[in-house]
Amino acid sequence: MSSFRFHVALAAAKLSKGLIQLLGRNGTHTPGVIALKICPDFLAQAPKAPLTICVTGTNGKTTCSNLITDVLEKDGRRVVSNRTGSNIVPGCTTNVINSLTFTGKVRVDATVFEVDERASRLILPYVKPDYLVVTGLFRDSLKRNAHPDYIFSVIDTYCPDSAKVILNADELCSSMLKKDSYRVFYGIGKQPDDKTEPYNLIADYQICPNCGEKLKYNYLRYHHIGDVVCPKCGLHSPDKKYLATDIDREKMTITIQEGDKKTVYPLIHTALFNIYNEVTVISALREIGLSAERIKELMGQIHIPDSRHNETTVNGVTVIQALSKGQSAVSSSRTFEYVANEEGKKAILLAMDDLEDRQKSIEFSGWIYDLEYEQFNRDDVVQVICTGPRCYDHKVRCLLAGIPEEKILTNLSEVAAADDVTIDGVDRIYILYDCENYGMSCEMKKKIIKRLEGDK
Ligand SMILES: [Zn+2]
Numbered sequence: 001m002s003s004f005r006f007h008v009a010l011a012a013a014k015l016s017k018g019l020i021q022l023l024g025r026n027g028t029h030t031p032g033v034i035a036l037k038i039c040p041d042f043l044a045q046a047p048k049a050p051l052t053i054c055v056t057g058t059n060g061k062t063t064c065s066n067l068i069t070d071v072l073e074k075d076g077r078r079v080v081s082n083r084t085g086s087n088i089v090p091g092c093t094t095n096v097i098n099s100l101t102f103t104g105k106v107r108v109d110a111t112v113f114e115v116d117e118r119a120s121r122l123i124l125p126y127v128k129p130d131y132l133v134v135t136g137l138f139r140d141s142l143k144r145n146a147h148p149d150y151i152f153s154v155i156d157t158y159c160p161d162s163a164k165v166i167l168n169a170d171e172l173c174s175s176m177l178k179k180d181s182y183r184v185f186y187g188i189g190k191q192p193d194d195k196t197e198p199y200n201l202i203a204d205y206q207i208c209p210n211c212g213e214k215l216k217y218n219y220l221r222y223h224h225i226g227d228v229v230c231p232k233c234g235l236h237s238p239d240k241k242y243l244a245t246d247i248d249r250e251k252m253t254i255t256i257q258e259g260d261k262k263t264v265y266p267l268i269h270t271a272l273f274n275i276y277n278e279v280t281v282i283s284a285l286r287e288i289g290l291s292a293e294r295i296k297e298l299m300g301q302i303h304i305p306d307s308r309h310n311e312t313t314v315n316g317v318t319v320i321q322a323l324s325k326g327q328s329a330v331s332s333s334r335t336f337e338y339v340a341n342e343e344g345k346k347a348i349l350l351a352m353d354d355l356e357d358r359q360k361s362i363e364f365s366g367w368i369y370d371l372e373y374e375q376f377n378r379d380d381v382v383q384v385i386c387t388g389p390r391c392y393d394h395k396v397r398c399l400l401a402g403i404p405e406e407k408i409l410t411n412l413s414e415v416a417a418a419d420d421v422t423i424d425g426v427d428r429i430y431i432l433y434d435c436e437n438y439g440m441s442c443e444m445k446k447k448i449i450k451r452l453e454g455d456k
Pocket of ligand 1: 208209212213230231232233235
């Protein structure tokens with residue numbers, strides 16, 4: 001039973017949300033802060049929705065939690081989710097506030113939480129998920145997340161044993177989570193262009209975590225993502241309950257095998273990291289109990305969130321906003337590779353400096369040297385514009401990657417740099433931005449679109 005203090009906190013938070021919305025803002029963070037100030041154990045006291053799903057991992061959690069929410073809503077369920085990525089304690093608390101009526105009754109069928117992996121120790125024990133979905137664990141911001149093994153220990157320790165855990169079999173670290181819980185695995189089977197030896201600048205997990213022997217990859221996709229076996233102690237990637245087999249980027253379909261049954265789903269995006277996101281989402285939805293046929297129908301109606309990837313074509317030139325997380329060399333290297341391999345002549349604007357860090361702390365810039373700028377050293381990348389306060393650091397890294405100096409521009413102002421981008425003779429203009437810079441990247445895009453429309 002919830003305390004009087006809980007009800008006061010809920011009422012105050014609801015009122016603050018109303019006021020914030022009157023001011024034209026979303027109120028995804030502050031109501032949670034207010035509720036926690038009044039009632040510090042608000043999350044523990046809050047009544048739970050009939051279905052609670054938490055999504056965590058280094059990369060892909062916003063996309064996956066948004067897609068799961070989209071499908072559940074299209075399935076006719078009432079769902080609340082911290083969609084915009086307020087994924088630490090106040091954001092998750094606001095999500096709970098949104099799931100309740102003013103009097104503290106649950107008003108939804110399901111609550112979907114995107115949970116910051118580091119903050120999961122303060123969230124998972126209290127929201128007690130029915131399902132925990134983990135996208136994978138990678139090297140991330142050294143300053144914020146230290147080492148993936150540390151994040152592993154946080155999730156492993158604090159996720160309640162009662163949660164059903166949905167894990168990526170192709171990612172060795174997180175696939176070892178919650179060994180005593182109910183676990184299912186998903187993955188993507190061998191593909192024609194897979195490799196067997198690590199080739200990225202970052203390639204963790206090359207030796208066996210049990211015995212120290214060099215691991216053998218049956219297939220390796222990128223970084224340490226793939227199917228692995230230890231020749232000495234026999235450690236190997238788990239068997240996949242949900243196995244993606246055929247990926248057809250022309251027909252835009254993906255086949256997922258469960259036992260003997262194969263289902264062909266619509267492919268919602270061609271980038272490999274988004275294909276992993278889709279396999280994650282389908283596996284989670286199957287576990288929740290939606291039929292393969294229903295998921296297939298609903299997946300055809302949803303798309304990757306605009307805040308992660310969107311495209312607009314004007315007079316034959318496509319302007320693309322693509323998330324490229326600052327201080328996360330793995331995530332950004334995946335975006336770089338995807339962008340580099342797209343067809344046509346490309347101009348690229350880099351706006352990846354972390355705005356929050358710029359204001360509050362000292363930024364660690366070593367990640368720039370783990371990030372694969374080498375991907376852009378190719379003839380069809382005609383221009384790379386480094387922007388923001390770290391633009392000269394990015395330029396040095398571009399030069400180290402062998403990109404000819406005449407192709408590289410710098411501009412301390414991200415938005416002003418939109419005037420520097422060449423619009424003649426290019427097919428695609430990419431704006432690569434950090435999570436915190438989405439609004440700024442929209443301004444950049446607006447300026448470029450105006451130029452393309454001839455309304456400079
Ligand atoms: Zn071993």
